[in-house]
Amino acid sequence: MSFDVDVTRRLGDVQVGAAFEADDGLTVLFGSSGVGKTSVLNMIAGLLKPDWGHVRVGGETLFDSAAGIDLPPEARRAGYVFQEARLFPHKRVRANLLYGRHEGAALDIDDTIGFLGIGHLLDRWPRTLSGGEARRVAIGRALLSGARFLLLDEPLSSLDRARREEIMRAILHIRDALRLPILMVTHDPEEAERLGSRIVRM
Amino acid sequence: MTSGEYDAAMTLTPEEWTVVLLSLKVGAVAMAATLPVAFALAWVLARGRFPGKVLLDALVHLPLVLPPVVTGWLLLIAFAPAGPLGAILADGFGTSVLFRWTGAAIAAGVMALPLMVRAIRLSIEAVDVRLESAARTLGARPARVFWSVTLPLSVPGVLAGLVLGFARSIGEFGATITFVSNVPGETRTLPLAVYSALQRPDGDAEVFRLAMIAVALSLVALVASEALARRSGRVRHVL
Numbered sequence: 001m002s003f004d005v006d007v008t009r010r011l012g013d014v015q016v017g018a019a020f021e022a023d024d025g026l027t028v029l030f031g032s033s034g035v036g037k038t039s040v041l042n043m044i045a046g047l048l049k050p051d052w053g054h055v056r057v058g059g060e061t062l063f064d065s066a067a068g069i070d071l072p073p074e075a076r077r078a079g080y081v082f083q084e085a086r087l088f089p090h091k092r093v094r095a096n097l098l099y100g101r102h103e104g105a106a107l108d109i110d111d112t113i114g115f116l117g118i119g120h121l122l123d124r125w126p127r128t129l130s131g132g133e134a135r136r137v138a139i140g141r142a143l144l145s146g147a148r149f150l151l152l153d154e155p156l157s158s159l160d161r162a163r164r165e166e167i168m169r170a171i172l173h174i175r176d177a178l179r180l181p182i183l184m185v186t187h188d189p190e191e192a193e194r195l196g197s198r199i200v201r202m
Numbered sequence: 203m204t205s206g207e208y209d210a211a212m213t214l215t216p217e218e219w220t221v222v223l224l225s226l227k228v229g230a231v232a233m234a235a236t237l238p239v240a241f242a243l244a245w246v247l248a249r250g251r252f253p254g255k256v257l258l259d260a261l262v263h264l265p266l267v268l269p270p271v272v273t274g275w276l277l278l279i280a281f282a283p284a285g286p287l288g289a290i291l292a293d294g295f296g297t298s299v300l301f302r303w304t305g306a307a308i309a310a311g312v313m314a315l316p317l318m319v320r321a322i323r324l325s326i327e328a329v330d331v332r333l334e335s336a337a338r339t340l341g342a343r344p345a346r347v348f349w350s351v352t353l354p355l356s357v358p359g360v361l362a363g364l365v366l367g368f369a370r371s372i373g374e375f376g377a378t379i380t381f382v383s384n385v386p387g388e389t390r391t392l393p394l395a396v397y398s399a400l401q402r403p404d405g406d407a408e409v410f411r412l413a414m415i416a417v418a419l420s421l422v423a424l425v426a427s428e429a430l431a432r433r434s435g436r437v438r439h440v441l
Contacts, residue, residue, distance in 0.1 A: 047335045073338035086336040090354050099350075100340030145340040 002149065002181035003027060007043045007053035007063070011036070017053070020200040026175045026182040028196030030189070035202045037185040038083070041151045044183065045080045046073035057149050058181065079147025079180070083154045085138035087126035093137050094122040100145025107143055107178070115173050116140045117166070132163030139170060143178075150174060152184040156191055171195060211407050218408065220387055221395040222415060228303055228391055229371040232310035233364055240315055240363065244322035265377075266316040274380025277309060281381070305382035306389045310371035317370055318363040321427075325359020326352070362430040369423035373416070392416055 002024050008017030016036030018029065029037050042048035044055050046062065049070065055063040057078075062071045087096050097113070113119045116136045126134060135155060142150060155171065156164045172195070174180055186192055192199050214222065243262055247255065265273050281288040281299055291297050299305035329352050337347045375393040382389040384398060396412045399405030 045339050047339070072343075073335065074341045074343050076339070077341070078339055080336070080339040082332070082336060084332070086330075086332055088333060088337075088351060099337070100342070102341065141340065 002058055003044075003183060004054070004056040005040070005044060007040065007050035007055060009039065009043060009048065009050045009052075011039060016040070017050075018200065018202055019053075020198075022181075022183075022198045022200070024179065024181055025197035026171070026184060026195050028192040028199045029183060029185045029202060030192045030196075030199050031187065031202035033187050037187075037202055038153055040202070041080065041153055041183070041185060044076075045078045045151055046071060046076050077146055077148045079142030079145060079150040081135070081138050081142050081150065081152045081155060083157065085126070085134040087129075087134055087137060087141070089126050091126075092122070093118065093124050093126065093129070096126065096137060097122075097141050097144055099141060102146060106146070109144060112140050112143055115177075116170055130163075132159050132166060135159070135167060136170065139167075139174075143174070143180075147180065149181040149183065152182060154185055154187070156186070156188070168195065212411065214411060215408075217386070218395070218411060221390060221392055221412065224303060224387070224390065225372050225392040228306045228310055229368045231304075231307040232314060232371040233368050235307065236311035236315055236318060236367060237360075237364065240318035240367070241322055241360065243315075244319045244326055244363075247319065248323045248326040262319050263316045265313050270313065270374070270376025271380050273312060274309060274377035277305075277312065277377065277381040281305065281308070299382070301382050301385050301389060303382075303388050306374075306378050306391060307371075309377040309381045310374045310391075313374050313377055314367035314370040318367040321363030321366055322356065322359050325356040325362070328359070329355045358430050362427045365423050365427040365430065369420055369427075372419055 003020065003022040005021075006017075006019040008015060010016070014036070016039045018040045020027070029040060031037055039048055043050045044057070044062070050063065050065065052065050053063070054061065054065065054067075057076075061067070061069050062076050063069060087093075088099065091099070097109075097118075101109075113122070116139060118133065118136050118140055121129065121133055121137065126137070129137065139150075139152075139155070152171070155167055159167065171182065171184070175182055175195075175197075184195065243258075246252075247259055247262070278300075279285050281291070283289065283292050283298060283300075288298060288300075291299065299308055333351055333355070334347050337351050338344075342350065372391070373393055374391070375397070378389065378391065379394055379397075384390055384394045390398065392412055392415065396409055396416070399408040399412065
């Protein structure tokens with residue numbers, strides 16, 4: 001069991017939450033905008049504390065309100081790729097990629113840079129990157145941080161068709177070759193059908 | 203005026219050099235001592251949520267709105283040998299800052315504090331907290347997030363605050379003369395020297411020379427802080 005999630009949190013007047021279990025592969029969190037899909041990712045990554053519930057990934061408990069477990073974000077080893085890439089503007093691409101790097105990480109740097117096709121960007125500043133380039137760098141940065149699973153927030157939004165294909169190929173590579181569990185948020189049914197081995201509706 | 207007379211009128215006397223160097227020393231020491239305090243206060247005011255925040259904000263801004271003479275008088279009471287801070291210095295270190303250049307630096311630092319806190323606070327508030335949460339998910343503990351993300355991104359504001367504060371320190375008059383008097387070579391900084399020269403019938407040339415130095419220093423500071431502010435605006439945007 002890769003993801004075992006059951007969380008709720010009240011945000012203003014709305015109750016946001018999700019409950020699902022998923023095996024290896026890519027799980028799609030699907031729903032129209034505004035239902036709180038990003039909040040669920042934040043709760044799994046440890047950036048938003050659920051009022052109640054549990055988050056288990058790959059058998060390890062990251063959060064459990066009943067047991068009083070709440071790992072800080074830096075201990076969860078979530079590879080979180082935000083919708084806006086959130087690259088550090090004061091660091092070049094290379095330093096961004098290596099920010100979360102530590103000894104004994106499983107992924108090889110050159111391989112990762114290679115399959116993402118970002119080798120020519122290493123000395124650039126984030127503000128000079130296109131949307132698709134920034135997103136690939138953000139995926140690389142998350143992978144190289146020693147992530148045990150990936151959280152992708154609308155990874156294909158606001159990109160043209162060619163860029164979408166590039167990112168999609170990268171995601172499929174991560175799913176099939178690197179075999180990392182992925183939880184991906186989208187509101188596009190076509191993406192959900194094509195990529196998801198399991199679809200959770202919110 | 204012959205060229206010899208012109209040179210004599212435009213050349214600083216040794217006493218005036220002392221004034222200029224003392225002013226730079228007072229300004230530099232005031233900045234070095236005030237910066238950590240200003241940063242801590244700016245951080246607390248930008249990020250903290252606690253009762254009494256409005257009061258702290260008002261206290262920090264007090265030197266900006268109080269008559270400087272009153273600030274100087276308050277410092278004098280605090281640092282007098284029997285005052286709360288003066289007693290600590292006297293008993294603990296056998297020293298005093300009254301009539302000393304260190305006192306002038308304290309006055310300058312206190313007067314510069316509000317300006318520095320404002321500039322630094324703005325730049326801390328402009329740091330995108332979403333970048334900080336991204337750093338957390340990449341495995342960085344809060345201390346590393348601060349040193350690697352928050353601080354570098356607020357550096358332009360810190361530098362702008364330093365420049366403004368330095369200029370303010372160099373220009374400090376009222377609090378300094380009230381607190382540590384006008385002692386040549388010790389507390390007579392640039393504005394105090396201008397004031398003294400104005401009291402003398404033959405002081406015109408000296409006033410002119412010192413005033414030109416003040417104008418030059420202030421212009422450099424303003425241009426530098428403007429350039430830094432513009433840079434901080436460019437760094438602020440986030441992909």
